[in-house]
Amino acid sequence: MVERKMADKKPKPKSKQRIRWSRLVLFILVGIIWLTNAIIFANSSFLNSEAYIKANIPGTPPDETPPVITLKGEETMSIAVGTVFSDPGAEANDARSEATLTSEGEVDGNTVGEYTITYTAKDEHNNTATATRTVKVIEPTGVIYLTFDDGPGDHTARLLDVLAKYNVKATFFVTGAGSDDMIKREYDEGHSLALHTFSHDYSYVYSSVDNFFADLYRVQERVKNITGYTSMLMRFPGGSSNTVSTRYDGGSRIMSRLVNEVESRGFTYFDWNITSGDAGGIYTADGIYERVTGSLKPGGSSVVLQHDIKGFSVDAVERIILFGKENGYIFAKLDNTSFTAHHGVNN
Secondary structure, three states: OHHHHHHHOOOOOOHHHHHHHHHHHHHHHHHHHHHHHHHHHHHHHHHOOHHHHHHHOOOOOOOOOOOEEEEOOOOEEEEEOOOOOOOOOEEEEOOOOOEEEEEEOOOOOOOOEEEEEEEEEEEOOOOEEEEEEEEEEEOOOEEEEEEEEOOOOOOHHHHHHHHHHOOOOOEEEEOOOOOHHHHHHHHHOOOEEEEOOOOOOHHHHOOOHHHHHHHHHHHHHHHHHHHOOOOOEEOOOOOOOOOHHHHOOOOOOHHHHHHHHHHHOOOEEOOOOEEOOOOOOOOOHHHHHHHHHOOOOOOOEEEEEEEOOOHHHHHOHHHHHHHHHHOOEEEOOOOOOOOOOOOOOOO
């Protein structure tokens, strides 16, 4: 019996302990392998990139290619004397390394003359490139305010592309139509957002003062919800001189009341002194171009009425901009200090 008890107290085999340690070591090795693969995967696109290979593989020719500078906006710009120059800037790109970009030069917006902005790009291998922009401070022939009603629409995006190409700011009198993204883009790209009622429904907005302001505040709220901006610029559907309102106001001469009421509520309303004809009578880009350029006001302000829902009208905008720039005009967006081009009220 004694011998049996002594046998029961023999030490346990160490095989179970070895198994535990083996599992721990295996777990650590798996973790190391997983982490290594994750790091390699995260850097694989860079390690296999042409730029990395050229810069680090022995025998690769030295980098002697300078960065490429792309100007934002036009190479030659004109601003009216008395205005502040805002540099559109530039971009620098290099195929084999990072590039830094600096600029030199000042523009005195209060003195007529020609100024140069020089952009210099330098990459990590000390290759450099330069580009220049000429800025002319001029006594302008006149000011052109491009304004677009009834949008946004199907043609607004390409209109914005043209305006951006020439660094021209315009004014958009928006409604409840079109996409919120287009309104956001108009605002983000520095254009003026103005109001043209939500429904643009003559029979509703001109049936009573209350209906008009309900519709106006509705589009104002739309713009604010999209951009955070509360616009106080507006244009009456049909303009302040419209007579279509007589069909719906019950003889109350609603326009005479509205022009005073919008101003008393803090709004600034705009009409126009150049109509493109795209609302009726002209149906081609050539016709729009000829009407607008032939009606510009040398020495004064030209508030041009167009509609960005009309493709043929949008087609004419680039040529109108080029004509204006070539003939000494500057382009501006409307604000509450701008020329209002008010019409006479007929109702």
